[in-house]
Amino acid sequence: MHLVDATANDPIKDWKIVRSELEAYAQILADKPEVIVLTKADAAPEDYIAELKQAFIDAGAGRDIHFISSVTGLNVKTVLRRIYQAIETGKAEEERAGQPQDSGTPEWSPLG
Numbered sequence: 001m002h003l004v005d006a007t008a009n010d011p012i013k014d015w016k017i018v019r020s021e022l023e024a025y026a027q028i029l030a031d032k033p034e035v036i037v038l039t040k041a042d043a044a045p046e047d048y049i050a051e052l053k054q055a056f057i058d059a060g061a062g063r064d065i066h067f068i069s070s071v072t073g074l075n076v077k078t079v080l081r082r083i084y085q086a087i088e089t090g091k092a093e094e095e096r097a098g099q100p101q102d103s104g105t106p107e108w109s110p111l112g
Contacts, residue, residue, distance in 0.1 A: 001034075001035045001036075001037055001079075001083050001086075002015060002018055002034060002035070002036050002037065003037050003039050004018075004036060004037065004038055004039065005038075005039055005040055006038040006039060006040050006041060006043075006044045006048075006049060006052055006067065007040045007043050007044055011038065011052060011056075012055055012056060012059050012061075015036065015056065015059075015061065016059070032090070033064070033086055033089075033090065034061070034062060034064065035064045035065075035066065035079075035082055035083060035086055036056060036061055036062075036064065036065045036066070037065075037066050037067070037068055037079055038052060038053070038056075038065065038066070038067040038068070039067075039068055039069075039070065040069065040070075040071075041067040041068055041069045041074055041075070042069035042071050042072050042074065043069075049067050053065045053067070064082075064086075066078065066079050066082065
């Protein structure tokens with residue numbers, strides 16, 4: 001998941017910087033499925049958010065793009081569910097491919 005400030009001067013440039021950093025660090029990270037979350041949706045006009053989502057698609061970001069507002073809670077649960085789904089799908093794909101799932105560390109949970 002990449003959180004991108006929708007109110008930044010150039011959100012697409014910000015996203016591209018994150019992508020290039022991932023590619024420079026480890027291609028395996030850059031190749032993982034990506035969920036883009038545009039933040040601060042409450043501070044931007046609705047039509048701008050729709051245009052920005054399309055601009056991300058046009059820039060090659062794929063179609064898994066969402067928007068949230070931490071202030072109002074808009075779409076937060078939806079995005080959390082999407083992230084959970086992406087994690088579970090990734091685990092299932094790794095299992096089918098015969099890749100080890102256990103990293104040797106206990107599975108993290110927000111509940112402790």
